[in-house]
Amino acid sequence: MGPLAGIRIVELGGIGPGPFAAMLLSDLGADVLRIDRIVASDSGVAMAEKFNLLHRGRKSVAMDLKNPQAVAAVLKLMAKADALIEGFRPGVAERLGLGPEHCLAVNPRLVYGRMTGWGQNGPLAQAPGHDMNYIALTGVLHSIGTKGGPPVPPLNLVGDLGGGSLYLALGIVSAILECRTSGRGQVVDAAMVDGSASLMMLIYGMRAAGLWTDERGSNRLDSGAPWYSVYETKDGRYVALASNEPRFYKVTLERLGLADADLPDQHDRSRWPEMKALFARVFRTRTRDEWCEIMSGEEVCFAPVLSMGEAPEHPHLKARETFVELDGVVQPAPAPRFSRSRPAIQRGPARPGQHTDEALAEWGFGEAERVALRESGAIQ
Numbered sequence: 001m002g003p004l005a006g007i008r009i010v011e012l013g014g015i016g017p018g019p020f021a022a023m024l025l026s027d028l029g030a031d032v033l034r035i036d037r038i039v040a041s042d043s044g045v046a047m048a049e050k051f052n053l054l055h056r057g058r059k060s061v062a063m064d065l066k067n068p069q070a071v072a073a074v075l076k077l078m079a080k081a082d083a084l085i086e087g088f089r090p091g092v093a094e095r096l097g098l099g100p101e102h103c104l105a106v107n108p109r110l111v112y113g114r115m116t117g118w119g120q121n122g123p124l125a126q127a128p129g130h131d132m133n134y135i136a137l138t139g140v141l142h143s144i145g146t147k148g149g150p151p152v153p154p155l156n157l158v159g160d161l162g163g164g165s166l167y168l169a170l171g172i173v174s175a176i177l178e179c180r181t182s183g184r185g186q187v188v189d190a191a192m193v194d195g196s197a198s199l200m201m202l203i204y205g206m207r208a209a210g211l212w213t214d215e216r217g218s219n220r221l222d223s224g225a226p227w228y229s230v231y232e233t234k235d236g237r238y239v240a241l242a243s244n245e246p247r248f249y250k251v252t253l254e255r256l257g258l259a260d261a262d263l264p265d266q267h268d269r270s271r272w273p274e275m276k277a278l279f280a281r282v283f284r285t286r287t288r289d290e291w292c293e294i295m296s297g298e299e300v301c302f303a304p305v306l307s308m309g310e311a312p313e314h315p316h317l318k319a320r321e322t323f324v325e326l327d328g329v330v331q332p333a334p335a336p337r338f339s340r341s342r343p344a345i346q347r348g349p350a351r352p353g354q355h356t357d358e359a360l361a362e363w364g365f366g367e368a369e370r371v372a373l374r375e376s377g378a379i380q
Contacts, residue, residue: 002029002334003341007082007176010074011058012065012098013037013352014087016131016156017164017192018115019054022085024169026057027334027343032085033359034060035074036352038380053331055349061360062353062380070378071097077363078103083111083172090120100187110185111175115168117159119191131159131192138197139204147217147224163195218269220244226275227252227266230305237288238305241279251299256282353380 007030011022019034026032034055049055063070075098078084084103086093093099093114100112117134118124135141135158136151145152168190175188203221206212211220218224227243243252249266253259256279263278264271283291288304295302306314312323312330324333327348334343356379360370373379 001341002027002343003338004173005029005341007031008080009033009083009085009172010035010077010081011085012074012087012093013060014115016054016087017160017168018085018087020161020165021113021115021168021172021190023054023057024165025172026346029341029343032058033077033363034058034350035065036060036062038062038064038353038377049349049351050327050329052349053329056326056331057346058350059347059355059359060350060352061356064378064380065096065098067376067378068097069373069376073360073365073373073378074098075102075106076365078110079106080363081107081110082176083113085113085115085168085172087115090116090125104185108185109179109183111172111179111188112185113168113172113175113188113190115164115190115192117164117192119193120189131156134159134163134192135196138193138200140196140200142214143200143203143216143222145216145222147215149216151216158199159192159196162199163197164190164192167195167198224269224272226272226279229276229279231280231283233283233288233291234285235287239283239288239291240303240305242301244301248299248301252302255294255298255300258282356380 004025007025009022009025009030009032011018011032011034013019013034013036022032022034045052063073065071065074086098088096094101103110103112114120116125117129118127132141132153135154140158141151141153143151144154168188171188171190175186179185203212206219207214213219216222220228223229227241227249230238230240232238241252243249246266250259253261253263258278264275286294291302292304311317317323321333323330324345325331326345329348334345337343357370360373360379361367365373370379
């Protein structure tokens with residue numbers, strides 16, 4: 001099992017970054033119990049549950065958290081949990097009777113993981129929002145796009161998953177480790193706006209040093225540099241070139257047939273537009289696969305731009321088993337890798353309430369308790 005085997009976590013079901021953080025912890029071996037609503041939320045993406053990969057790896061109990069008996073049942077779960085994942089707007093969990101004070105009262109060692117977009121405090125704390133709003137406020141969205149074009153949303157990878165889920169997962173694991181020394185739990189306030197800003201650390205440093213401008217598509221990592229950009233090929237496909245270092249750039253020029261051309265210095269920003277146009281003309285002379293053959297085995301930073309349909313079939317990703325198939329669905333495998341503790345997908349995505357009796361029994365609820373909860377409408 002994974003390195004988190006033996007860790008027990010309760011997830012108050014939500015959408016997006018909270019479930020992804022829970023999935024990551026489950027992939028790494030934690031026993032994560034998801035509490036779903038009895039009445040489905042109108043949020044999220046409607047699709048068959050087997051395809052809702054963010055829900056993989058854990059069992060589901062369906063509860064009505066507005067029912068006092070359901071709240072009491074969650075507090076009983078807290079007594080045996082190492083951590084909780086909660087993704088409501090600030091104040092909602094407190095109104096339900098499941099805030100940090102309520103949960104830490106029954107388990108002082110509990111790590112209470114909170115996931116929000118804007119954070120638990122500040123002028124926007126109660127405002128609605130999604131990934132793109134959070135990265136817009138932190139300078140991320142403004143920085144992504146080509147020269148002269150509008151900002152380009154990077155899916156929901158930066159705000160929701162990078163700035164939200166990963167920071168929440170790291171925060172929870174860190175707090176669990178700290179608890180083993182102090183014996184005390186604590187609250188982890190993971191805000192997507194904070195994590196998104198943190199992910200921009202390198203870029204903010206470069207800007208402060210005068211090495212980055214606020215004009216999109218004019219910098220070394222945003223497609224402004226000719227040797228760090230995406231180029232269309234003869235067959236209408238694309239390749240990604242990232243030959244930052246001089247030794248890689250030198251070989252790139254050789255492979256492009258430009259070794260003997262009268263070219264400006266690699267870092268002469270005033271000539272970058274001219275160089276990009278030249279590179280673009282050269283790349284359009286061959287197909288994507290022909291360029292892959294030309295660049296293969298050479299000291300260049302180069303890769304074909306693959307679609308999601310192509311990526312799982314690439315020889316390198318197949319060799320590393322980067323993608324796996326479970327229940328007929330191709331999906332990314334758990335990451336990262338460990339030398340001894342092997343992460344694994346514990347099970348496919350569960351239907352809401354699929355494991356209500358089974359999971360509650362495993363967490364110490366007797367048959368009479370489960371019957372009483374069901375008759376009260378607290379569980380389903």
